[in-house]
Amino acid sequence: MITPPLPPDALARFPGLEKFGRTATRLHPRPGPVTAAESHVGGPLRWPADEPWPTCDAPHMVHEEVPLPAELVARMRAAERGRTQPHVLAEGEVELHREIATLVGPGLVGWGSRDGGPVVGHRYVPRPHPTPNPMVALAQLRARDVPDLPRPGGADLLQVLWCPFEHSEGPWGPTVQLRWRREPDLTDLLAEPPRGEVGNDGYVPEPCRLHPEQVVEYPYPEELPEDLRRLVDEKDEECGYDDESYVDTFMAPGWKVGGYADWSLTDLRPTPCPRCAGPTTLTLVVDTSERGTGRWQPTRADGEPDDDDPHEPTGVVVGRHGALRIFVCLSCPDVPFLLDQQ
Known part of the structure; x- marks a missing residue:
């Protein structure tokens, strides 16, 4: 897979930006058979036979429905009818919402009915796994x-x-675990990993071959010096309907290793090492979608469009169709890491 080059005048619009360029490797996952000898998403791992397979014993979140009394629902409906504007709460509604929250309990995420059925409160509550749950192999990457x-x-x-x-x-x-290894040390390998329970099918990846491609990308605007940040804001304000924003032009979407993190959802967040509080490095982006703007649409090596370019090739869905980013500390010997979801 080959990413089209930057438009000829892209860097010229932002004098000084070129010195902040950093390489990233786009992984370009595409469904296909894989083996433990390859880099891949969702395939078998070269796992030592004498090393226990990782399990999770952290409580997982379970969705529950709590019935709401009919008289409470009637009072809520009556209060809603007293609104003068659709999205402005009427007098007494705040108190009713508090009453619902108390009734439903911790973990409340909302309430409603389905297909005209009774109104229920929705909550997520932690539950322990009956036994430690074997983890799923997400990816294997070779240097x-x-x-x-x-x-x-x-x-x-x-x-x-x-x-x-x-x-x-x-x-x-x-929950996530990382294993860093030296391939020459891996000789006697596990034949078949244990299988556990699955609570979310969007966390079970389809086996995908990788087509790694190194590209250059540039920082999220908030990470730029003040003068460049102001210029980015000005240029983005001038963008027309068909124009691509700074982020669309300079930051790669999809699964990637290295490069810069896109903070469009939350604005810039600190990513200190959980062990030493020092800096961390963006190591892997696990993205729901590979589909970026025209700037990032890959072509095949022969220059033809990638007709098989899938929108969500891995089947992985992170959050609300977002991305999970893994930041690692390369200073601490045990390589701790930090997760961020956008």
Whole structure:
């Protein structure tokens, strides 16, 4: 897969931006058979036979419905009819909402009815796994295939696993484990990993081959010096309907290793190492979608359009069709990491 080059005048519009360029490796996952000897998403791992397979014992979140008394629903409907504007609460509604929250209890996420049925409150509550749940293999990345993959302690292989349930520890979603390895050390391998329970099918990836491609991208605007940030704001305000914004032009979408993080959803957040509080490095972006703007639509090596370009090739759905970013600390010997979801 080949990403089209930047428009000829793109960098010229932002004098000084070129010095902030940083490489990233777009992974371009595409469905297909994979083996443990390859870099991939959703395939078998080169796992040592004498090493226990990771499990998750963190409580996972379970959806529950709590019936609401008919008389409380009637009072709520009556209060809603007293609104002078559709989205402005009437007198007494705040108190009714508090009453519902008390009745439903911790973990309230809303209330409503389905197909004309009774009104119920919705909540998520933590529940322990009956037994430690075996994790799912998410990705295996080899340094020889992925040029921007860090190599802490001389490692040349990264394996990423997660528990396919919702959890409230860290960002809402799966718990994650990383394994950094040296491929020459892997000889006697596990034949078949254990299989656990699945709470969210969107956390079970389809096996995908990777087509790594190194590109250059540039920082999210809030990470730029003040003068460049102001210029980006000005240019974005001038964008017409068919024009691409700064982020659309300079930041790669989809699964990638390295590069810069896009903070469009939350604005810039700190990403300190959870162990030493020092800086971390964006190592992997696990994205729901590969589909960016025209700037990032890949072509095949022969220059023809990628007719098989799928929107969500891995079947992974993160949050509300967003992305999970893994930031690692390369200073601490045990390579701690931080998760962020956008």
